[in-house]
Amino acid sequence: MTSAASPIQISKQQLDHINDKLKYLSPEEILKWAFITFPHLYQTTAFGLTGLVTIDMISKMFPESSEHPIDLIFIDTLHHFPQTYDLVQAVKEKYNSKIHEFKPLNVQDDIGFSKKYGEQLWETDDSYYDFLVKVEPSQRAYKQLGVLAVLTGRRKSQGGARGSLPVVEVEETSGTIKINPLCNWDFKQVKNYIDENKVPYNALLDLGYKSIGDWHSTVPVAEGEDERSGRWKGQAKTECGIHETSKFAHYLKQQNEANDHVSIATETKVEAKVPGPYIHRITSFPALNGQRTLKWNEKVRNLHDKYGPIVILSPSEVSVSGDHQFINDIYVKNFPKSTFYANFTNHGGKDNMFASLENDRHLKYKKLVLSLYSKSSIFSNKNPTRDTIVEKVGYLRDNVYESSVTGKRPDYINAKSEFNQHGKGHTDNGKWFNKSGRIANLGIDVYPLFGSLAMDVVSSFELGPENGTDLLLFPEKRDIIISHRLQASMSFWTTLMPRFWVWAATPAILKASETIEKWHLKLYQRAEENVPKFEAGRNLTTLETFKKNGLKGEYAYSFLTDNIFAGHETTAIQLTYMTYELSRPKHHYLQKLLQEELFRTFGKPRDKNDLIKDLEIVDKLPILEAIFQENSRVHPSIPGAEPRVTNRPYAVTLKSGGKVVLPPGIIISTLPYLMHRVESVFPESETFKPERWLPYEYENDADYEKRISYQQKYMMPFGKGVRMCLGMQLALIEMKLAVANLYWHFNSKIDQDWCKLTQYDDSSKIANPIKMGDSAIGANESDEEKMAMVDTYTTRPYNDECWLQWYEN
Known part of the structure; x- marks a missing residue:
């Protein structure tokens, strides 16, 4: 709790x-x-x-x-x-x-x-x-x-x-x-x-x-x-x-009240100044129920619209938004984590970096593996990560070519949606698939495909290339992606109501949880039996690094499971929304701009097997970077609050201009989803406009750099501060290389057998925003309705699928 x-x-x-x-x-x-x-x-x-x-x-x-x-x-x-x-x-x-x-x-x-x-x-x-x-x-x-x-x-x-x-x-x-x-x-x-x-x-x-x-x-x-x-x-x-009740405790409380300092006695008085609905002052039920029913992010957004930069969420929790200083104070200066995170343990409650609440414990863990995840290590020719990413991206390109471009290996498994209860084919056993009768350029569900890429990359990174998964090569193994997705859907019960997790879980989720546990342990057992041989100067795998530092068996596996689970899930979400946005008719011009940048930089592919391999150049492509920044702004994989706990009195300015001082022990957070939509920083903040990350016409270099630097102060797609995502550099270059190679070879469109394509008249200059929550689902027929973001801590497309067609350039 x-x-x-x-x-x-x-x-x-x-x-x-x-x-x-x-x-x-x-x-x-x-x-x-x-x-x-x-x-x-x-x-x-x-x-x-x-x-x-x-x-x-x-x-x-x-x-x-x-x-x-x-x-x-x-x-x-x-x-x-x-x-x-x-x-x-x-x-x-x-x-x-x-x-x-x-x-x-x-x-x-x-x-x-x-x-x-x-x-x-x-x-x-x-x-x-x-x-x-x-x-x-x-x-x-x-x-x-x-x-x-x-x-x-x-x-x-x-x-x-x-x-x-x-x-x-x-x-x-x-x-x-x-x-x-x-x-x-x-x-x-x-x-x-x-x-x-x-x-x-x-x-x-x-x-x-x-x-x-x-x-x-x-x-x-x-x-x-x-x-x-x-x-x-x-x-x-x-x-x-x-x-x-000791006499000294009574005395200290009286002193604290006099000094407006920290004490249990003054807590109610301090929080009474924080604006928000009265019911939030007396019970946590609205906050819990809002998260349980997948309506909380939008609810918090509406509260901020009404009450200003700080609102009360429960008797001891507040949300802040609208000012980048909050990100700096809470995350960069590193308030301790709340107990929300404590339930992210694995394998029988074994600790890991994400679940560690105390700052010193987190730092101790992070120091063990930080160098492995650095950009220089990932890009280094001495380590296998670089070749692994290139190899897996090649397999991704082959999947798109064979399943969509040529239609030789149709995506029947995902079309049937046997395990995806939200999928279009779940009720008709996939009869909807390719109703238009195409021979080539068939639809392919990119969501599990990108999940497979991310799983293959992160597991190879953690355990060594010899011990990673091979989901891109064997589609029949990809049901493990669905199992992870089912368990992820229980995030409310995992973090806030763990005692009732078993009661709330469906038989399918219980089975998925059991399957995941066995799958991970089998993966690690194989890595234990097949320790990679490393040359001098090369990094150990994450598993071997933990073992070298005294974390063995399930105590090490808990870290790996957390990394693999989070690493594949968030990367898949980002890539899915990015390729969807590029595939929308109003955004085809962005595909063209990206392809022109790729052709200008690398020339055109010599054949279907050609691959862009230069990580350093791909990492610095301006248009590709702008698309990535805008996608992570509009569609952050984790839009939900990252709750921390004040460990010192913290002053916040109210909408009225007055101040409120929060005592230590108050849960405080900001939503990345809201910070990314501060209108004064990101005009037309709901819309997908990568141009905001490129130089404006007549804008000099100094002004451009200043503007981008200021925008970045509001961005936190990977978190912020010392506890930000450890695998960020791995995820970024993996995603950039994947998108670069896909659009170097192909262009994409939304599969109209899967949905009704949203139509725009010639007067419409921009595409509609993709909204969050149940209200955005509508009839669940158009592409924009199907791609509505689920209102939860880690978002995903509402239907857990995204069908695109791919064409050779």
């Missing part, structure tokens, strides 16, 4: 009634009740014995689940024992659990903490220490994750203030509901369960530690003492502040 939800209101009378009903239930029965009753349920744990029992019980409640069904929250104080950190990893591996780790703000280790706050702060000011390492991270975790209810590991038998602990309690200041499922068990019952069920536990337990916290405030327990007597030995203290 990416945004804080409204607290569940429970009166004291209701709470007493609930506890009266639950007090005689077993822990398993309490856990089942909690799972069914509370949305946004998490377990907060320091991996003590009781928490470990809870984790194991939950896993046994859902034996069919490949991932642990309830996410864990771990507050890393930076002062845990090494054995505790070892246990965290062991739990993660045994239970496939997703663990959200939160540290004190702006420090990464105990040394940095001491430098910032002083040596041994737990001795000089223990309340302040508790707030910094436990209370504040806990509050931040609950806020960022949208926590309404948490499972804890507290029990009555632990003594102290816990002696009268109920099953359910409500946190005084935040309203968070805390469920203590094992509150009635004693230490012996807990330890017996651990032993009988072979649950991993902290190695310090065998050394006499029964309750384990920070190393500086935990000692072994003597025989006969309360199990928590080893915590804060000799101090009149039994809690750290997470489970009771």
